[in-house]
Amino acid sequence: MSNNLIKKAAYDAGLKVIDYELDFVNPLKKSNLKIDHIIIHHDIWEGGTMQQIHDDHIHHRGWSGVGYHVRVRTDGTVELGRPFGCIGAHCKEESMNHRSAGIVFEGNFDTKHISEKQFEAGVKLIAGILRITGINPKNIKGHRDYAHYKTCPGGLFPLDSLIKRVIEVILGTEEVSAFAKEAYLYVKSKGISDGSRPKDTVTREELWTMIYRMAKQ
Ligand SMILES: [Zn+2]
Known part of the structure; x- marks a missing residue:
């Protein structure tokens, strides 16, 4: 052994x-x-x-x-x-x-x-x-x-x-968080959002991922 x-x-x-x-x-x-x-x-x-x-x-x-x-x-x-x-x-x-x-x-x-x-x-x-x-x-x-x-x-x-x-x-949430962070920075840099969190049940990660995909289209 x-x-x-x-x-x-x-x-x-x-x-x-x-x-x-x-x-x-x-x-x-x-x-x-x-x-x-x-x-x-x-x-x-x-x-x-x-x-x-x-x-x-x-x-x-x-x-x-x-x-x-x-x-x-x-x-x-x-x-x-x-x-x-x-x-x-x-x-x-x-x-x-x-x-x-x-x-x-x-x-x-x-x-x-x-x-x-x-x-x-x-x-x-x-x-x-x-x-x-x-x-x-x-x-x-x-x-x-x-x-x-x-x-x-x-x-x-x-x-x-x-x-x-x-x-x-x-x-694996660590990897997801890293991705969400990249999305957040991208969206913020493009002036698409000011980075504040909406009052709903969408998580921060889901939100940034969504906006990121839209922004990249
Ligand atoms: Zn001990």
């Missing part, structure tokens, strides 16, 4: 991927349960690498290796951990180690805000994983949703915004 699924999702999203080809002390076991959740974490390893966390989990926790499946670094680089589908060691509550992929974001979000780059890389990675696996976006959870004594992935981590963005990317 390999990390191919996560690697593919990251590559497809155009993200930089680091595969340390980690050696696990004992062979990892494949979960017998369906992987239908994504659990988000943060870490205390700012500036460190997945390899360092791997070594720490072996030497200080006595595990087979890093407990997470993948890490998103501050600069948006993705580091591979446990292969997708293998039992994790990141959220023991409610059998989540057997039912989820554990994604850790570099840094402590109890004390700092996430960067745009890291946020967007996380969005793209998760959207890619969801596209391949069919995991429902409502099953993207924070560690603290199961381990109530923890703040993980941090009080300042924008989990709701992340889920919202993942859904937008999956539905």
Whole structure:
């Protein structure tokens, strides 16, 4: 078994991927349960690498290796951990180690805000994983949703915004919005409309698309 699924999702999203080809002390076991959740974490390893966390989990926790499946670094680089589908060691509550992929974001979000780059890389990675696996976006959870004594992935981590963005990317509304923006600018530049929004149920995108097509005829 390999990390191919996560690697593919990251590559497809155009993200930089680091595969340390980690050696696990004992062979990892494949979960017998369906992987239908994504659990988000943060870490205390700012500036460190997945390899360092791997070594720490072996030497200080006595595990087979890093407990997470993948890490998103501050600069948006993705580091591979446990292969997708293998039992994790990141959220023991409610059998989540057997039912989820554990994604850790570099840094402590109890004390700092996430960067745009890291946020967007996380969005793209998760959207890619969801596209391949069919995991429902409502099953993207924070560690603290199961381990109530923890703040993980941090009080300042924008989990709701992340889920919202993942859904937008999956539905492709990002591309539609870019097109609507082009239409808006074109129409405005031609003096066809002043850009104000009419009081009806037509969305801004539908309206600009419509006017754009008319204007181009
Ligand atoms: Zn956690």
